[in-house]
Amino acid sequence: MSAYTSDLLRTLDTRGYLHQLTDGAALDALAAHAVVPGYIGFDPTAPSLHVGSLVQIMLLRRLQQCGHKPIVLMGGGTGKIGDPSFKDEARQLLDEQGIAANVASIRRIFERFLTFGDGPTDAVMLDNADWLDRLEYIPFLREVGRHFSVNRMLSFDSVRLRLDREQSLSFLEFNYMILQAYDFLELSRRAGCRLQMGGSDQWGNIVNGVDLARRMDGVEVFGVTTPLLTTADGGKMGKTVAGAVWLHEDQLPHFDYWQFWRNTADADVGRFLRLFTDLAIDEIARLEALPGAGINEAKKVLATEATALCRGRAAADAAAETARRTFEEGAADQALPTLAVSGPIAIVDALLGLGFCASKGEARRLVAGGGARIDGEKIASETAMVEVGPEPVRVSAGRKHHGLLVRG
Template identity: 85%
Template sequence: MTSYSSDLLATLSTRGYIHQLTDATALDALAAKQVVPGYIGFDPTAPSLHVGSLVQIMLLRRLQQTGHKPIVLMGGGTGKIGDPSFKDEARKLLAEDGIQANVASIKRIFERFLTFGNGPTDAVMLDNAEWLDALEYIPFLRDVGQHFSVNRMLSFDSVKLRLDREQSLSFLEFNYMILQAYDFLELSRRAECRLQMGGSDQWGNIVNGIELARRMDGTEVFGVTTPLITTADGGKMGKTMAGAVWLHEDQLPHFDYWQFWRNTDDRDVGRFLRLFTDLPLGEIARLEALEGAEINAAKIVLANAATAMCRGQAAAEEAAETARRTFEEGATGASLPTLEVSGEIALIDALVGLGFAASKGEARRLIKGGGARIDGEKVGDEGAIVTVTSEVRISAGKKHHGVLRAV
């Protein structure tokens, strides 16, 4: 592992955040001697971000923890286009009021991970609509467009993927990489931003911004990308049977969020503790060395720490207690996913309603495979009807539990 003199790169390196760096030596020297403002962009396509964005949020947290200034850039402008990077198709365009509502909602997430304010290392949130909406197209093409080679833009993997699959890439989307590069230029001018960070799929966009700042202003700026976070079995992190793992509690109950981390594969526990918690590295080394059934204790530590950071300590404690009661005592808990029922409901509909199956077909397969239980009893009848007079516990596999409650 490379040795760095700055707390920033040393921390990012030892905790597993670094995939690619531009001019590591110069960035390391800069971060060792002064506060480095750095940014990551987030397009407000929904009212909440999900676990897939968490490594980037944690990257901004690490930036602040090591004495630097995080800039959260909301894509109020670029969100009207949609990032085509490694997407199979164009993203649905959002109306202005929808974008602004999402921006306001998403800000609440960042306030849990970062300290905002006016100090030198306090986080700030900016919106690229501030400068992108005011652009005059012809002057922009003349002043900025001349620095981009179409040949090179076509060579980026994010573009080649769509073209190689013969999938449509609109001219609107094709402009996204120019606008993102322009964001970096504007932030270097407005906020003395010297660093852009992002996932590995953003490498081309980040390099474009670095080159644009150098060509137009002669400013030296830097880029860092994180590795694609996959689970030990090769799956995409954050994809579950019930759908996306949302960071907002109004889109995913505390218990489900806690349980997502509790269900981490044994092989991922140490890595996820380093990436998604503030636990000291020595303690993480001790926890990831546990074997057999003892690794479950490490998973509970991970679930408690990750949930407390995102949802608050009370939510973590409540979810942990619900899990203990559910799995040790067979009881139901107030934090479990709940579906109100009047009289009776088909088991298939209950599984869908609780979010344990995406469709009735998936629910039937779950029942047929022996994965559905009513109050702990396995049910193999796809036509089973559940009568609800008070509360009934529904389970999908060993890890997903919910409550049917009479109304």
């Protein structure tokens, strides 16, 4: 049983979101009797976020479900710098037009997970460019910079690991943690924000913000981080052979998104159901306890519920039906990922073009191992050519990955 008394921390603890807290007892007491505005920052480096950001999006959803106020902070200002945390090299910087376009695109994602509005627990989206772009350098150094110890900043893992590898860390990037701390201070002043949340790699930045608010304004604010999310085999969440698992449907089809969750390892099903769906804990316990092949039913529930949150119930149900037809009836369906071809195509190129393999070498190994099929028939030779007529041709890589070749 959780020792927390607030719905917020009890929920986060039960569902596996909690890793570090700056003052758990005080935050628990606050959340038990007051609406807590809390924020997470997202740098708009692309038109869509990917599955690697989903824990944080769900964290804001849990905050709102427990009667508190989510603040989505877009890094229109810090995005011009780039967070150096655990990066091997500096991020390519975007211009203001590119950042603005990405912010507008990303907002559509959050509107599926959160309720926006003017009410006390309605979500709001803010942009730190609103205050960072107006800072004057010398006053900022005098008023804010004096509260930061370079010695301490160098000790944070996000910086130290980069330096230990003797990789360049620009002064521009080094300023990121000061600006993120300043974000927390500004949000405390502008929106009464009392909580910053983030992944475990953000712990140092969050602690800096907590300290800055206390030093400059005498305000008690709090920090929470989530565990580093890896799959049961130790891999990074959301990284696949075909690339990032994007949350926007214009960058990843509904079926591919559904299939990503359906391919979850047995050992991860219960954890992912708690993190990425709204199913009740008792129902999740029942699903993860299903014996033998029953775990596959739990995976289908995970895929459908996670897809419904991100893409809508209709898209989730359609993807589930496509999967049923493909796997249970062996039927091709137009909702599968497709590759248009103008003539015969080598099986190796088809596997590569559909995103099932990352290289031709990997595709050849798949064929040699008997894992490639055309319309259900095993392909014996890596030099085999595939003819596409008026009807689509179904290409399978193993048992779980299916796509269509269509005449283009």
